[in-house]
Amino acid sequence: MKIIHLIAPAASLVLIGVWNLSLSRSISGVENDNGVIRKKISATGAAGNVSESTRASVASRGNSTNGKQGIDWKHMSGNLLAAEDDDRNVEVRAMIDFQLRLAGMAREELIAALDEISTLDLSDAERGALEQKILEFLVKKDPQYALDRFVDRIESEPDTIGWQLSNAMKEWAKKDRASAGAWLDSQIAGGKFESRTLDGNSEMRVQFESGLLESILGSDLTAAGNRLAALPEDQRREVLENLSFPELSAGEQKSYAALVRQLVPADEREGSFAHIADQLVDENGYDKVSGFLDSVSANPEERAAAAMQVAESRLGNLASDGGVTQGEIDSLRTWLDKQAPGQTDGIIGKSLAEAAQDGGDFGFSEASQLALGYQKTSGSDEVLIAFLKSYSAHSNLEEARHLAEMISDEKRREAVLRDLE
Structure with missing residues (x-):
């Protein structure tokens, strides 16, 4: 774009x-x-x-x-x-x-x-x-005129004219969904979206399908499902994720989740929920994510995938903005205990390591101190073990080995130290 x-x-x-x-x-x-x-x-x-x-x-x-x-x-x-x-x-x-x-x-x-x-x-x-x-x-x-006039530049200029025309598809579909859908189908049949990326997909078709789908999502879930089902399985998740999830109404968000569960391949569904959570977490915390997960009665696997992504996104953003505080870790811990019980310590350890990887003012030393403080208050080694399995730990071996010595379980401590050799 x-x-x-x-x-x-x-x-x-x-x-x-x-x-x-x-x-x-x-x-x-x-x-x-x-x-x-x-x-x-x-x-x-x-x-x-x-x-x-x-x-x-x-x-x-x-x-x-x-x-x-x-x-x-x-x-x-x-x-x-x-x-x-x-x-x-x-x-x-x-x-x-x-x-x-x-x-x-x-x-x-x-x-x-x-x-x-x-x-x-x-x-x-x-x-x-x-x-x-x-x-x-x-x-x-006049989105229809815009599409007809510039149709030959959809594939040749995907980042500019092509992207704008996918927005025209969305605007036209809001006014006349049947005509917009028929126009898109005729262009597909005529080979307009033959250009493919390395994974075999047409980037522009994904954008156009997303524009059309957005106009259907809130009014006709069956029609939206039929449109998505007509696509190859490996393109469905991408079409959904091309929508701006936070801009959808509560009803449209529920329809989106229903389509994920029905039509996205099983091994990609948790990734879809992680994507949704990543778009909903913001500087105000986790309320939007919690509200969505509750509204769609998310199952434990969906919640865990969302929780992992939320933790990484939240701590990564805080690290970029100046640092992660103990108070933020405590708030995240409380939220994770509700969304992914039994996985909180490991998620926080991994997320701290990811946040430290980008460098800046919040680096490995700062993240290590927070991980160690968390271990002392929780009595769990999981946070340190997850933290030390990271690429960040292997990039800071001396400090990582010192931290590994703080693991209370002898066998697990030795295993981590061997991994850091």
């Missing part, structure tokens, strides 16, 4: 949530966008850096296109490419004005803009940058 990042001086604050409406964001409508823009400009206190034309555009939707003033496409394509390259010389005010102008265009105006661009003397990169930005808005206005 190609996301445009913009790094500019102080004025870049104005663009947070304004220009960098990345291709992954579903635009909820021009009115909402303009409201966001107003709030961002106000919040940054940067009104002096924003042109009068920008303020007028915010205040009056669509007025930015009045007067029939042309757009300097060549100049704007240079700005787009500069933003893509994180060039600090991007013209911030011009970018905001351009964004607003596109947002105010009707379907026919966006199409006319694409037609005009096709006739200009532009490089492939310049034309592509402009097309991607215009397509971002056209997908919302």
Whole structure:
């Protein structure tokens, strides 16, 4: 997925949530966008850096296109490419004005803009940058037209145009699921998704199937199941995991879990639950994960897979943000005791080792101290044994051997020390 990042001086604050409406964001409508823009400009206190034309555009939707003033496409394509390259010389005010102008265009105006661009003397990169930005808005206005116009570029430009068109599939399916599904089936039959990765799958078909499936998931579980069942078994999990699970409603999340249990191969189901948990754990802790597992009556194996992933994700994120505290370990321990009873010590030991592997301020020594402290309070050697089986321990042999001496069970201590030789 190609996301445009913009790094500019102080004025870049104005663009947070304004220009960098990345291709992954579903635009909820021009009115909402303009409201966001107003709030961002106000919040940054940067009104002096924003042109009068920008303020007028915010205040009056669509007025930015009045007067029939042309757009300097060549100049704007240079700005787009500069933003893509994180060039600090991007013209911030011009970018905001351009964004607003596109947002105010009707379907026919966006199409006319694409037609005009096709006739200009532009490089492939310049034309592509402009097309991607215009397509971002056209997908919302007329997804079917967007798909028909750019269908031949699905496979040739998967990270840009292709990805945007998979979003168009989702938008079209929301309005007319039958027609969108028929269009996708006709393209598949015509060989449009023949390009394969090394594992034999079509990355773009996975994205399109995911877009269509998302529109079905909450309203017709049987239809969603039939669509997923028609795919090869080794592609079903990938199609499901291409959906943004946290953005699904509670009912859609339950349907998702039902499809995992029914149609994902048995040896991959626990991995699917781990993937779900990884998307739900956040800086606030574990409540979202617990709520989901309870809502679908997760079995012990599903909970254990989710618990392992949650522990690794949570401690890894904390380590990246500055470190893992004893308090966080205690909170994780309490949660794991409920979700994966009998496995808590081993999960924490392995997760601490994984968190230490990336280095930074939270390294092997810090993780060792937490593991040792945990062993002393719990009376269990499992945390140290799991910790010392890691790649991290084998990368820090001297410290690892010293820690292994703290294992209370003699036979297990000797086994670990032999493994560390």
